[in-house]
Amino acid sequence: MGVLEATKRPITESNQFLGRIEAVNRVNVVARVTAFLDKRVFNEGTEVKTGDMLYRLERGPFEADLESKKAQVAQLQATLVNAKLTTDRARTLLSGPAGQQSTYDAALANQQSLEAQVQAAEAQVDLSKINLDYTEIRSPIDGRIGRTSVTEGNVVTPSSGTLTTVVSQDPMYVTFPVSVREGLALRARYASRGGFNAVVIRIRLPDGRAYDKVGQLNFVNNTVDQSTDTILLRGSIPNPQIAGGVRELTDNEFVSVLLEGVEPVEVLAIPRSAVLSDQQGDYVFVLGADNKAEQRRIKLGQSTSTVASVTSGLSLGDKVIVEGLQRVRPGEVVTPGPASALIQSSMNNATDETRRSVGGIGAKPAGGSP
Structure with missing residues (x-):
């Protein structure tokens, strides 16, 4: 039976949520006088600068x-x-x-x-x-302009509604709802470590790719949504131009959000393969007196595909059976031996698997998504 001692290892704490990208600034362009529209100057879907001409009226x-x-x-x-x-x-x-x-x-x-x-x-x-x-309608902000709702020759008035919309591009907001219960847990975890500065935001795009820029949490809403019992969090994340002048993030885009601790924390860790589950919850087998297998109920914290952090049920130095579990029965005498090199290597190299796993988003959330 392969046995490995429960040891302290650093792991990056993370929580996964569902969120959306939002423009920091959004302007609905409207006419302020009544006149015929002589010319639309901009190209739809392109980026404009503050002061650029958009429409010219008679x-x-x-x-x-x-x-x-x-x-x-x-x-x-x-x-x-x-x-x-x-x-x-x-x-x-x-x-x-x-x-x-x-x-x-x-x-x-x-x-x-x-x-x-x-x-x-x-x-x-x-x-x-x-x-x-x-009569010269100009862009009030830098951003990307949408389609026009009116064409040349039509009369526009202040009551005509939105002619087009301009949304800012860099940086962007990422907003995500968090259950009140998990929000309290996050506050208890990070408030004493620096609050907003103790976490960073990483996101995964709709096609599954990890976005290579890191965001910063900057806002927690002041009210709870009664229909979902969640509170809205918001962060800011860079959205620079890439090859071809395009940008990765788009207003109202659906993304996966990972709220990740800046500093890794020491946790009691064991191989994830040693954790078994039944209707009562998670448990492991440890080596007891006289080499007898002892079933031990545990509670898991932040875990990855190879490493499980244990918040209760184990102590530092406990000898956990990590291999040959299919032959173990509670109370039976086992023949202990060192864990295989593969298991030991996975533990030694997994000090920060959360970050390596596509920006941490492949990791198992500590409390689950709301």
């Missing part, structure tokens, strides 16, 4: 309105100049016998009224300039 009516407002300002300013002269003359006459206070007061009131009219007219000019600028 400018003629807005240019004419601006010139009309400027003319009104000029007319009022000319009238105001004359009113100021009239006020100055009335003020001069007050020092002589022909001057009347009422005449001066009326001239001053007329001047102040015209000054207010000029200010109002200048405000209308500013408004016309703003409306003219709105």
Whole structure:
């Protein structure tokens, strides 16, 4: 019978969840004035920069309105100049016998009224300039632009709805729900180790490939979803361009998420092949007094395909039967011997199998996915 002592080994703690990729910024582009759409400037599905022209609306009516407002300002300013002269003359006459206070007061009131009219007219000019600028619809953010919902020649208005959508590309958010029970366990595990800084996020893409960038947890929602009894967690992950200018991550993409501890922890470890299960749970056979096989009920923690961490039921140095288990019966005397070189090698080389197994996502979650 192959026997191996239960020993302390480092293992990376990890928990697997289901999540989605979300854009950090999302803008629904809408028209802010009513006009005919002259031209769509962008190519659908491409990346745009902040300030890039997207749509050009008919400018003629807005240019004419601006010139009309400027003319009104000029007319009022000319009238105001004359009113100021009239006020100055009335003020001069007050020092002589022909001057009347009422005449001066009326001239001053007329001047102040015209000054207010000029200010109002200048405000209308500013408004016309703003409306003219709105005929050029530009991207408010860097990102990837979607399809257009309106084509040239159509009238667009502020109530036309979304013309197109721009979503930011780098970085991206990854959001995933966690059961309240497991969320409390995660908080107890990592709060004293640095909180958000004690974990990293790794993801697996829908085609099964491990994404080669590492994300950082940065948000835990402030309320629990009553319908699922889960709380939403969110992290940020880089999404740089790769060959051909494309990016791996897409807004609303479904991914597998691995929340992984930054620092490996020491756990009591045994070969995964030594763990047996029945209706009552997991158990192993250990070498007892007089070389008698003893059944020992255990509880497993973070485990991989070759290494099982044991949270209770075993002690450091316990001799666990790892080979020949099909011939072992509780209470029977066995002939112990060293474990095979293959078993010992797998234990020695599996100090961090969680990380090696496609970014850790192939590992068995400690608490299961919610």
